Amino acid sequence: MRRDTSALPGFGLGLGVLLSALALIVLLPLAALLARGAAMGPAELASHLGSRRVANALALSFRAALVASAANLVFGLLLAWVLSRYRFPGRRLIDAAVDLPFALPTAVAGIALTALYAPAGLFGRVLEPLGLRIAYAEPGIWLALVFVGLPFVVRTVQPVIDEIDPEWEEASATLGASRLRTLRRVVLPVLAPALLTGFALALARSVGEYGSVIFIAGNLPNLTEIAPLLIVIRLEEYNYDAAAAIGLAMLGISFAMLFVINSLQVWSRRRIGHA
Amino acid sequence: MSGSALASASAAITEPRPWRLLLTLSAVALAALLLLAPIAAVFAEALREGPLTALRSLGAPDAVSAILLTLGIALVAVPVNAAAGIAAAWAIAKFDFRGKAALVTLIDLPFSVSPVVAGLALVLLYGANGLFGGWLAAHELKIVFALPGILLATLFITFPFVARELIPVMVEQGRAEEEAALTLGASGWHMFRTVTLPNIRWALLYGVLLCNARAMGEFGAVAVVSGKIRGQTTTMPIMIEMLYNEYLSVAAFSMAALLAVLALVTLALKSLLEWRHAGLLAATRRH
Numbered sequence A: 001m002r003r004d005t006s007a008l009p010g011f012g013l014g015l016g017v018l019l020s021a022l023a024l025i026v027l028l029p030l031a032a033l034l035a036r037g038a039a040m041g042p043a044e045l046a047s048h049l050g051s052r053r054v055a056n057a058l059a060l061s062f063r064a065a066l067v068a069s070a071a072n073l074v075f076g077l078l079l080a081w082v083l084s085r086y087r088f089p090g091r092r093l094i095d096a097a098v099d100l101p102f103a104l105p106t107a108v109a110g111i112a113l114t115a116l117y118a119p120a121g122l123f124g125r126v127l128e129p130l131g132l133r134i135a136y137a138e139p140g141i142w143l144a145l146v147f148v149g150l151p152f153v154v155r156t157v158q159p160v161i162d163e164i165d166p167e168w169e170e171a172s173a174t175l176g177a178s179r180l181r182t183l184r185r186v187v188l189p190v191l192a193p194a195l196l197t198g199f200a201l202a203l204a205r206s207v208g209e210y211g212s213v214i215f216i217a218g219n220l221p222n223l224t225e226i227a228p229l230l231i232v233i234r235l236e237e238y239n240y241d242a243a244a245a246i247g248l249a250m251l252g253i254s255f256a257m258l259f260v261i262n263s264l265q266v267w268s269r270r271r272i273g274h275a
Numbered sequence B: 001m002s003g004s005a006l007a008s009a010s011a012a013i014t015e016p017r018p019w020r021l022l023l024t025l026s027a028v029a030l031a032a033l034l035l036l037a038p039i040a041a042v043f044a045e046a047l048r049e050g051p052l053t054a055l056r057s058l059g060a061p062d063a064v065s066a067i068l069l070t071l072g073i074a075l076v077a078v079p080v081n082a083a084a085g086i087a088a089a090w091a092i093a094k095f096d097f098r099g100k101a102a103l104v105t106l107i108d109l110p111f112s113v114s115p116v117v118a119g120l121a122l123v124l125l126y127g128a129n130g131l132f133g134g135w136l137a138a139h140e141l142k143i144v145f146a147l148p149g150i151l152l153a154t155l156f157i158t159f160p161f162v163a164r165e166l167i168p169v170m171v172e173q174g175r176a177e178e179e180a181a182l183t184l185g186a187s188g189w190h191m192f193r194t195v196t197l198p199n200i201r202w203a204l205l206y207g208v209l210l211c212n213a214r215a216m217g218e219f220g221a222v223a224v225v226s227g228k229i230r231g232q233t234t235t236m237p238i239m240i241e242m243l244y245n246e247y248l249s250v251a252a253f254s255m256a257a258l259l260a261v262l263a264l265v266t267l268a269l270k271s272l273l274e275w276r277h278a279g280l281l282a283a284t285r286r287h
Helices: A012-050 A052-085 A093-099 A106-117 A126-129 A140-164 A166-174 A180-208 A209-217 A226-237 A238-274 B003-011 B019-047 B051-059 B061-092 B098-110 B115-126 B131-139 B147-158 B162-175 B176-183 B189-215 B222-227 B236-244 B251-274
Strands: none
Touching: A012 A052, A012 B061, A012 B098, A012 B115, A012 B147, A012 B176, A052 A093, A052 A140, A052 A180, A052 A238, A052 B019, A093 B251, A106 A126, A106 A140, A106 A209, A106 B019, A106 B051, A106 B189, A106 B251, A126 A166, A140 A180, A140 A209, A166 A180, A180 A238, A180 B051, A209 A226, A209 B003, A209 B236, A226 A238, A226 B098, A226 B115, A226 B222, B003 B019, B019 B061, B019 B251, B051 B061, B051 B222, B061 B098, B061 B147, B061 B162, B061 B189, B061 B236, B061 B251, B098 B147, B098 B162, B115 B147, B115 B222, B147 B162, B147 B189, B147 B222, B162 B189, B176 B189, B189 B236, B189 B251, B236 B251
């Protein structure tokens, strides 16, 4: 397996520990899930996934994750740009706060957002009379997923902005381009692959998100019931086959989406390379 | 080129002042509403009936046992995944071998699997109806709805954190220093302790910090396998859900505030590490 002639010891030990831990902790359980799906066969899988409630839950999970990750492209770019390019009081505090969703347990985020956006909450009280219902409706799910996904976009885009050579922007300006045109034609193409990576990471995280969503969602079947919650409900009913079918569908759809995004990224990198 | 043309060129590499102001204000408003307001709400709700009530709810026997369980699980899960992460980074960063890219993808797998699906997979493996369920029952071993299940769920979710942080740092450091130590006659372990470990200690600490925060806060995967037996298999996040669903708002938010303090301490230490040791952390986090 080893190809080089490195003089360092410990390759076998390191690889051995890694492979055993990976197999026992990650791969063995996932193999059990695949085995359950294989034992069921396609017809039974399809019958579990064909119900209206399951289809609605899967559609909601992926739709909400797409909406939230798209919003995070804008929010993440805004925060990354301002934190990287401008100096203002409180910048360091906000820079540190961007990582809050990484560090704050999802259940804590879930009940905190619900407390704020419930009809009687601090923000809910203002929004409800305007006809904007956030908590216990689909926008509440979007909000929770925006919270969870935001740092992924900021933290992938920020280092790339830091590394942009100011000479490119100077050259563009000296050649007579307006600032907007420079941003669109010089800066944005450089940021595009990082934006896509951040989008993909946020998407992967928010599709399967559970803790921050279930408190604010309302959890009405067919309306605000996400796919992971339906898995939990099926498990509580001891309907393991139905739970496994939904779990496999989630795995399959998220890997397909990541594959598409990965291909887009290769394409956008190549495009920059030739530009 | 005239002086005024130069001045306009340097002005043109940033946005006009009104735009800068507008963008900064939007970013600050976004951070305040989306990031800072929730954490403030946690403490406000916890202290709604005064600090004594909050503290008393944390002293209740079930709350104490949840706190101890969460600490105990993290105390086992974090060192195990730190060891696996160091082993992974050593093999991947210091050697070339076929299938390396695929192995890195597999290490990152838990990031793209829903925590609930991870819990489900454990139930299908170790549950009463699962692959090993019969064998475990025959030997009177319980994994799902017991502590080993919570530990396995936590290990699954936090598996990539340390490896992800260490691999780029160790790739960048190369292997010249280790090779020099060997040439000078050091044994393998001696080289690892005196050369490798000091080089990666800050990155290791950074990875351990993030791994620990996630281990103590994990909810979805643990919720599936815990069985939620009060005083026995309820971790702090599970306890929050139970209290919240029983409309014991102050108790739920007090427990949440305790985890929020943990998150704030994690962020403070993380910022300190980034500030003091930026050069020794993974390249993507340098700013």
